[in-house]
Amino acid sequence: MNTIWALAGVVIKEMYRRKDFYVLFVLTALITIAAGMVNFFHDPKIVRYVKDICMLLIWISALLIAIVTTARQIPAERESRTIFPLLAKPVTRGQFILGKFFGCWLATGIALLVFYVFFAIITGSREQHWPWLTYLQAIWLQWAMLAVVIALSLCGSIISAAPSSTTTICFIAVAGILLVGGHLNTVALHQSQPLQTIFYTIYFLIPHLEWFDIRDRVIYDWGLVNWLDCVLATLYAAAYTGLFLLLTWLGFRRKSLNT
Amino acid sequence: MSAIVQTQKLRVEYRSHELRQATKVALGSLDLEVNVGEVFGFLGPNGAGKTTAINVLLGFVPPTRGAAYLFGIDVRQPIARQRIGYLPEMTYYYKFLTAEELLRFYARIFGLPRAEADKRIDQLLKLVELEQARKRPIKSYSKGMQQRVGLAQALINNPDLLILDEPTSGLDPLGRMKVREIIQRLKNEGKTVFFSSHELGEVETVCDRVAIINQGELKATGRVSDLVAQHQANLEKAFLDIIGYQTQSAS
Numbered sequence: 001m002n003t004i005w006a007l008a009g010v011v012i013k014e015m016y017r018r019k020d021f022y023v024l025f026v027l028t029a030l031i032t033i034a035a036g037m038v039n040f041f042h043d044p045k046i047v048r049y050v051k052d053i054c055m056l057l058i059w060i061s062a063l064l065i066a067i068v069t070t071a072r073q074i075p076a077e078r079e080s081r082t083i084f085p086l087l088a089k090p091v092t093r094g095q096f097i098l099g100k101f102f103g104c105w106l107a108t109g110i111a112l113l114v115f116y117v118f119f120a121i122i123t124g125s126r127e128q129h130w131p132w133l134t135y136l137q138a139i140w141l142q143w144a145m146l147a148v149v150i151a152l153s154l155c156g157s158i159i160s161a162a163p164s165s166t167t168t169i170c171f172i173a174v175a176g177i178l179l180v181g182g183h184l185n186t187v188a189l190h191q192s193q194p195l196q197t198i199f200y201t202i203y204f205l206i207p208h209l210e211w212f213d214i215r216d217r218v219i220y221d222w223g224l225v226n227w228l229d230c231v232l233a234t235l236y237a238a239a240y241t242g243l244f245l246l247l248t249w250l251g252f253r254r255k256s257l258n259t
Numbered sequence: 260m261s262a263i264v265q266t267q268k269l270r271v272e273y274r275s276h277e278l279r280q281a282t283k284v285a286l287g288s289l290d291l292e293v294n295v296g297e298v299f300g301f302l303g304p305n306g307a308g309k310t311t312a313i314n315v316l317l318g319f320v321p322p323t324r325g326a327a328y329l330f331g332i333d334v335r336q337p338i339a340r341q342r343i344g345y346l347p348e349m350t351y352y353y354k355f356l357t358a359e360e361l362l363r364f365y366a367r368i369f370g371l372p373r374a375e376a377d378k379r380i381d382q383l384l385k386l387v388e389l390e391q392a393r394k395r396p397i398k399s400y401s402k403g404m405q406q407r408v409g410l411a412q413a414l415i416n417n418p419d420l421l422i423l424d425e426p427t428s429g430l431d432p433l434g435r436m437k438v439r440e441i442i443q444r445l446k447n448e449g450k451t452v453f454f455s456s457h458e459l460g461e462v463e464t465v466c467d468r469v470a471i472i473n474q475g476e477l478k479a480t481g482r483v484s485d486l487v488a489q490h491q492a493n494l495e496k497a498f499l500d501i502i503g504y505q506t507q508s509a510s
Contacts, residue, residue: 002367002368002370005367006364006367006368009367010353010356010364013355013360014353017355018355080351080354081347081349081351082351082352084317084345085346085347085409085412085413087317087318087319088317088318088319088345088347089340089345089368090337090338090340090341090368090369091337091368256273256314256319256320257314257319257320258310258311258314258319258320
């Protein structure tokens with residue numbers, strides 16, 4: 001485990017020494033503060049719009065951080081040749097992948113926490129109301145969802161050596177799942193064979209990332225999600241994360257690395 | 260003497276994914292033994308298979324046939340790399356880390372306790388003369404400084420075997436001298452050093468034994484003094500004779 005945490009530590013250091021996170025945070029903060037200062041039509045519930053915008057920005061920023069950070073990990077290690085002195089040490093390829101995964105996941109979790117603290121301060125200062133448990137559930141579920149996204153991106157980075165193409169493909173796949181993944185079964189109902197089978201197969205194969213999105217509960221104060229559902233969602237995310245990490249390891253373990 | 264590095268009929272083929280491209284044999288059937296405490300030079304022209312052999316020893320490339328062992332352990336087992344240090348030809352490290360952070364990271368990988376790691380980092384930074392720059396990010400280092408960080412990371416676990424791939428490549432004369440001094444020092448400490456180099460003068464100075472390979476085949480192996488005596492010339496001339504290169508004056 002020591003090796004895995006050492007590898008993860010380097011990924012976290014890389015994140016806070018690069019500018020990506022700070023740029024996204026400043027942009028989110030500026031847009032949210034600007035939106036919060038405008039009082040349209042003297043609507044007393046204007047804070048909901050601010051919450052909506054802020055949550056959307058947090059989701060986009062977190063996805064960007066997760067995918068961009070992960071997609072470049074292995075290709076950058078190979079391109080900069082840092083992988084050679086590393087794997088010349090008693091590090092297995094499995095430890096290498098797990099270290100990268102946990103590093104990206106923890107780094108994204110730290111970024112997510114900063115975003116949510118900002119969100120809580122901004123909305124709490126307007127509403128004088130801090131539903132901490134709802135925030136906790138929202139962070140946890142979003143972080144669990146990001147574990148799947150990170151494992152998927154890591155898997156993609158084994159297949160494609162270019163971080164830019166991995167980033168684009170993963171972002172399209174994740175956005176597609178979030179936007180239409182939940183409706184594929186309805187679409188399948190209106191199709192003839194073999195399209196119906198194809199749509200159903202995709203519907204049952206893809207990880208349903210949209211199930212982790214409880215933004216509306218946070219924005220409209222709908223209360224807590226059943227804790228059992230949270231546990232099941234976590235297990236669901238863990239299963240897909242494990243599957244993608246296994247595929248990554250299978251693809252990477254026999255790969256020749258030529259110096 | 261017991262062999263610390265051993266290859267048995269080691270063969271490596273690179274299969275091309277393109278149609279009509281022949282399989283490239285990088286190593287034919289390499290039998291090599293490096294004994295404890297010796298400085299062993301691994302020589303050959305570009306494309307001879309030196310780096311491929313090192314890649315197999317480090318577990319980067321799986322052998323097509325044959326086997327390779329470090330300390331008697333199959334190189335496919337990560338534990339075989341517990342007591343080695345490796346310095347690649349081109350040294351690139353995490354540029355956002357400082358030298359101290361980089362060494363601490365590698366120390367953690369070897370599972371060194373904190374106090375021992377601190378002591379070792381201080382010793383190594385002093386050895387490679389980077390004490391003043393220890394808190395500076397590696398991205399601000401010159402090429403020579405980066406090579407010295409590389410040497411420090413290769414020594415972090417106090418290895419019994421050091422594998423160096425062209426360790427003086429791209430270094431100025433002062434840097435080369437420093438690397439030679441460190442190799443000599445390690446030899447005096449009883450460490451085994453296995454290194455590939457094109458600098459035959461350097462090899463002649465520091466190596467006990469050498470192996471010369473060409474086109475993936477072992478052409479000669481033995482003590483430097485024996486090879487020189489056998490060919491009645493310096494190591495460079497002996498090397499050229501062994502690989503079958505005819506100089507203009509000779510032809």
